[in-house]
Each structure stands twice: as C-alpha cells, then as structure tokens.
Amino acid sequence: MQPAPVMPKTWRVDTKPHKFCPGCGHGLILKCLGEAIDDLEIQSRVVYGCDIGCSLLSWDLFNLDTVQAHHGRTTPVMTGIKRARPELICIAYMGDGGGYSIGVQHLVSSAMRNEKITVIVANNTQYAMTGGQMAPTTLPGQKTETSPFGRDPGTTGMPFRGAEMISSIVQEGAYVARGSIANLRQLTGYLKKALKNQIEGKGFSFVEALSSCPTNWRTDAARTWEFIEKDMAGYFKVGEIKIPGRGEVTADA
Amino acid sequence: MSEKAVTEEKRVFMTGNEVVAWAALAAGADIMYGYPITPQNEVMHYWTRLAPKYDKKFLQTEDELSAGFATAGGVMAGRKAFTATAGSGSVLMQEPMAMAEMMRLPTVAVLQQRGGPSTATVIYSQQEVTLTTIGGNGEGMRVVYSTAGHQELYDYTIKAFNTAWKYRFPTFVLGDGYQAKMREPLTIYDPETRGISLLEPEPFVGKEGEPGKDRPPAQYRNTFNLEEELYEKVMSDIREFEKVAPEIAEYESMETEGAELVVIAHGIVFRAVREAVANLRQQRFRVGGFRPVTLRPLPVTQIKELVAGAPKILLVESSYGQMARLLKEVACGSATEISTFFKPGVGITAGEVEARVKEIIKS
Structure with missing residues (x-):
C-alpha cells in the first residue's frame, strides 16, 4: 500500500488529486500557502480568492471560503471583502497575467492604499491556460505563442519586476518578498510573514512566487529546474524586499 | 450600531444625488465603493459626509471595474454594499455585474445616465438602457428600476436593496443627469415606519465556524468544466428570474x-x-x-x-x-x-x- 500523501490540513482531501498539469508550480505554492495557514491557525478566518487563468483551478482546492473572480479582478474583490469585514483574512491568488497585466491597476492601487490584504502572484513567465502567450514577465529571447521567435525587448519591452515595483510604492508596514518553488521552506516562510503582516494590520503584503510551466515551456524536468533556478532567478531576484520596521532590504538576503 | 439616519417623515428640497445618499442610509446600506464620474459624483460627496456619523464606510477605488468588483466583495462579506456610476463607467461596470449575475450577488448600483458615447456631454440621456438591462456577456438576469423623479429615487433606492437581497439578482436604479443634479421637493422617511421591513444581509463567505469541520466551505466560482454544466446553471437562473419577474415588474x-x-x-x-x-x-x-x-x-x-x-x-x-x-x-x-x-x-x-x-x- 502506498503511504497517503501529506497534505496541509486546510486542503480539501475530496477534491484531490488537484487539477494542475504534471510539473506545474501552482500545487507547490498552494501547498506552502496551506501550511502557512495551518501554522497560523487561521483557517476559519480566511477568505481565499483565485483569479482566471490556471489559478482558477484552485477554486475548490482548500477547505476555505473561496471566491473565484474574473481575470485580474481578484484583488478588488478581496479589497471589497476586507473593507467590509476587516476581521477576515483575505488572500488574492493569481498568475502574472492577472497580477501584472490585466489587473495591474488594481494591484498598484491596492498597494498604494495599503490595503490590509495579501496578494500572491505566481510567476511562470507566460499565460498558461490560454496556451502559452507572452506575458509582462516573459524573459528576453523566450519563445511563446505570441513571440514565436523569442521576446524582443526592442518592440515588447523588458520583463516586469512586479515585486520591486510594489516595494517602491508601498508605505512603511508593507511586506514584499519574492520566493520560488525551488525553495519551498523559504517560500512558506514568506507566505507566513505576509499573512502575519495582514493579521497584525500592519499593511499590504505581497509575495511573488517563481513557478513552473513545463507544459507550455516544452521543457523536460532538468531544463524546467534550470529555467527556474538560473534563467528566472537571474532576472527576478529571490528574497525579501520590504519588511516592516526594516525598510528596503536587498534581494538575495 | 449607530443611530438611524432618518427617523421621522420630513419634507426636504434636495438634488437627486443627495436623495440617493439619504435613501441608502435609510435602507441600512453599510458601505459604498465608487469612482468619480459626472453626474453621479455627489452621491459619493454626500455619502462620505454622512457615513462617519452613522458608522458607515466608503472606499474610492481606482476605476469602475474595481468599484463593481469591490461591491461584489462587500456583498459576499455579508454587508449591504452599493456603487454609483454613469456613462463610460457603466460600460466598465458590466464586467463585475456579469459576475454578480452568475454568482447571484445582491449588488445595488445607481446609474445616472449621461450622453454617449462621448465625454463632456455629462448632463442627461436615456442611452444606458441596453447596457443596464442586458449589458454584459450574459442573459441580463438583473432588476432595473427607472425612476421619474426625486421621490421615486428615494423610494426605489430603498426598494433596490430589498429586491436585491430577496431575489439575489443585481439590482439597478436607473436615473439620469437631470434627476441627479436637479432639486425637487420630496418626503424622506424611515421605511420601517411605513411598514417596509428591511431585509437583513447574510454573508456568502466568512461564515461562522471552521470550513471542512463545522460546515462545508462556501466556494463561489464562475468557471465550468462543460458547456452542459454552464447551460444548467444559466437555465436555472433564467427559470428563477422568469418565475419572480411578475412579482418584481412595476408600471x-x-x-x-x-x-x-x-x-x-x-x-x-x-x-x-x-x-x-x-x-x-x-x-x-x-x-x-x-x-x-x-x-x-x-x-x-x-x-x-x-x-x-x-x-x-x-x-x-x-x-x-x-x-x-x-x-x-x-x-x-x-x-x-x-x-x-x-x-x-x-x-x-x-x-x-x-x-x-x-x-x-x-x-
């Protein structure tokens, strides 16, 4: 008999296995998030919001009250809930398309207003559910369905460093970090700190998680890890960027 | 909770936007989310002045998409939430209202129509009828009251909250720039003294108890695996809408x-x-x-x-x-x-x- 897989307490067992592709990073990030929620013992106070794109497949992943909103609009839905019921802990989970493109005005504005919510952006450098188009995070030269000859920064700009942008506009009290599925213990720690920041009412909290999409990257296991740990991490520095009481910190800390 | 905003019947001489703010208070609205656009601005202006006195809340959002989705969030949190907009704001409002339709969220939106498609002609129009009744990428499962003056703006704004929370369809009060900006005499009143009982809101999320232990998790989605699954959901809403339509319709x-x-x-x-x-x-x-x-x-x-x-x-x-x-x-x-x-x-x-x-x- 196979041993039962270890799942966070906040995960729904009856909806497993989850619906993500083999090798997808979402399951890992959401496992870290589940563990963070377990450790903080906040399951009965959390409202979880997921976006459109692959993140929507998590609409029944947790034993948490959940709203699956429209593309990029998870941030204002969670903002609306938090403003109406500040005692709830609101988590907006989305991909880099939802966070940095179609919903970027919501992300920027909620960060500037210092909304007491936690936004998590899974960055896999492209739009996965729609079949692998170029995203604001696509690396220079990276081939996608809408940049089939590789992203040309001359005509499409440079990849968007979302966490750094957020850290430059938030006020004291905000927490900003970038983790990676290549270091799950660290990522869980960041998510826990982000949630704690919300619980303590200090300010906006934001975690970007470098994630994988071998399906659209068309990579094998070795190249998938190399892409995350070398290509992506080389451009998107992993580490805490803003910690309340400590101001700006250097990435890679 | 704080004291009531409107206790006894009173003759007043107000602009329509001010009437809407007072009516929302009388209806027990908890929170307004809004973005500036003429001619609805004064709904926010009066609400932001009145709100602190009566323990109410306001959030100025970054656009109407956000105002609409935040209103959906406020409603899901179990609060009487509303928004107000006009013109191109009504266009942006279609996306959140389409979600509200599908999730059966009792949102209330006051629309003060303006000429379109344009900027600057912010005075008056009746050109947001198509948008308000059947806009969005759905079947228009909404309730729309078109008012003809200030007394009705007061009456139907109060009614809109009850209709929304009773039937769980997004509800609109469709006014226009003339009604918004003009002053008229009207009587404001506490609806309960006229035998109108105000429905209590209920939370969709953030309910009592631990999900998965004390109760199943409350999970709302607007994603479906199969066309047939979507069809069943849409048809069930249409059947329900058609069933209650004669109760709601007024002339x-x-x-x-x-x-x-x-x-x-x-x-x-x-x-x-x-x-x-x-x-x-x-x-x-x-x-x-x-x-x-x-x-x-x-x-x-x-x-x-x-x-x-x-x-x-x-x-x-x-x-x-x-x-x-x-x-x-x-x-x-x-x-x-x-x-x-x-x-x-x-x-x-x-x-x-x-x-x-x-x-x-x-x-």
Missing part, C-alpha cells in the same frame, strides 16, 4: 382605457408624457400614457394588453430606441401601429410629445 398607466393612442415612455421623459396626455385629454384627444417602471423585468402582461387594446402606440425616449427595442420584443406579432419619437441624449418636452401625437392622429 404606471394613465387614461389607457379606450385610448386611441397610448404614449409609452420611461423615467423622467414620462413626466413630459403625463403633462402631454393631460393637455391632450382637455383637447378631447383619446390619448393615454404608460410607463414601465421596471425595464428589466418588463411588465409584460400589461404591455401585451396595451398593444392588443390600443390601435396606436407612440414610443418616446431620449435615446434612439433602446427602450423601444425591449418593448417591440414584447409587442411582436401585434397589429398595433407603432410610431416613435427619439431624441438621443436630449430632453423631451410635453409640447413636443403633444405635437407628435397630433401629427400621428391626424395622418
């Missing part, structure tokens, strides 16, 4: 019995029609007037009776036939002669309606 009619011609208009244009019909009756023209108060759902039975009974119908509106399209669908198959008088984005006077009626009758 006003005057002198339609035995009329040779009935003028149909909605909202503030009907005030010109009222005056025109009274004048024409004095001149012994057999003319009546009819006004759908709800543009969604329409008072279908009454409209069908009207077109079956009256030889002639005149449709009047400050748009190029947005109400007419809705009515013609109901009247389809009738032999009644239908004439129109459309002035998109421009006000209509009683004199103009009278002249058009005479032209039709004499032809």
